[in-house]
Amino acid sequence: GENVEQHPSTLSVQEGDSAVIKCTYSDSASNYFPWYKQELGKGPQLIIDIRSNVGEKKDQRIAVTLNKTAKHFSLHITETQPEDSAVYFCAAYYNQAGTALIFGKGTTLSVSS
Amino acid sequence: GAVVSQHPSWVICKSGTSVKIECRSLDFQATTMFWYRQFPKQSLMLMATSNEGSKATYEQGVEKDKFLINHASLTLSTLTVTSAHPEDSSFYICSARAGGAQSEQYFGPGTRLTVT
Numbered sequence: 001g002e003n004v005e006q007h008p009s010t011l012s013v014q015e016g017d018s019a020v021i022k023c024t025y026s027d028s029a030s031n032y033f034p035w036y037k038q039e040l041g042k043g044p045q046l047i048i049d050i051r052s053n054v055g056e057k058k059d060q061r062i063a064v065t066l067n068k069t070a071k072h073f074s075l076h077i078t079e080t081q082p083e084d085s086a087v088y089f090c091a092a093y094y095n096q097a098g099t100a101l102i103f104g105k106g107t108t109l110s111v112s113s
Numbered sequence: 114g115a116v117v118s119q120h121p122s123w124v125i126c127k128s129g130t131s132v133k134i135e136c137r138s139l140d141f142q143a144t145t146m147f148w149y150r151q152f153p154k155q156s157l158m159l160m161a162t163s164n165e166g167s168k169a170t171y172e173q174g175v176e177k178d179k180f181l182i183n184h185a186s187l188t189l190s191t192l193t194v195t196s197a198h199p200e201d202s203s204f205y206i207c208s209a210r211a212g213g214a215q216s217e218q219y220f221g222p223g224t225r226l227t228v229t
Contacts, residue, residue: 032215043119043206043220044157089156093215099170100147101208101218103156 002027002094006104013080015113023090023104024072030092033066033073034101038087047088048075080111116140117209119221126197127229133193134224136207142187143209147218148180151204163190197228 003026013019025033031052036044050057050064050073057064061080066073077084087108091101116139126132136146145164149157161177163169163184171177179201181193190209194201206223210216 030215032217034217036220041223041225043117043222046217046219049217094159099214100145100159100162102159105156 002030002092002102004090004092004102004104006090006107008107009105010108010110012110012112015080015082015111017080019075019077019080019084019109019111021075021088021090021107021109022072023074023092024070025092026071027092027094028068028071032093033064034091035062035064035075036089036091036103038089038106044089077109080109082111082113085109085111115211115217115219117143117207117219117221119205119207119224121224122222123225123227125227125229128198129196131193131195132197132226133191134205134207134226136190136192136209136221138188138209138211138219141209141211143190143211144187144213145210146184146190147208147210148182148190148192149206149208151206151223153204157206160192194226197226199228202226202228 006023034049037047038044061078063076087106090104094102118137120135148160151157160175161169161171169182184190207221208218210218
């Protein structure tokens with residue numbers, strides 16, 4: 001089955017700085033890699049995703065990069081703002097049938113002003 | 114678009130009773146629905162996967178007789194926690210997918226279950 005490792009577990013940055021969160025996955029058959037933001041007491045919200053046919057995708061201050069050879073993908077947030085403070089999860093599909101997403105352990109991002 | 118709702122948002126029940134949680138896809142038909150459980154400060158753990166009209170597939174370690182899943186239509190799945198115990202207290206999150214394998218999954222807002 002799939003195994004998703006996520007680092008770091010906590011990340012503190014100053015407002016305006018960049019934040020990078022990294023994940024590795026084990027199943028070479030995985031081809032869809034989403035990132036979710038979860039605020040306290042709420043369900044996860046999809047913020048960006050990437051498929052294996054591209055190496056990078058950007059949406060305003062958020063970008064995701066994928067290295068299929070190395071089996072890792074990263075979330076990049078630029079010009080961080082206090083409202084970016086939340087828990088971020090990476091995910092990848094579980095087993096070759098692509099049955100369900102499994103999640104990394106999460107990164108708690110704190111942006112101080 | 115792609116909205117998933119859950120009801121109730123929170124529930125308190127007594128030990129030994131059962132509680133049902135509903136998950137609905139509001140603006141799309143969900144070919145597959147998923148149930149996750151999240152303990153405080155932990156990640157989401159997949160409990161089971163269900164396809165409309167079929168029996169759910171449970172992950173290892175999840176008791177199918179305790180966590181009953183019914184995926185009765187393309188827009189509704191229910192999770193019933195039977196004979197609840199305090200250790201079942203958790204945040205239960207459903208998810209739905211409209212497409213096939215490795216397509217987007219949309220998540221509900223979660224249900225906070227507290228068993229006293």
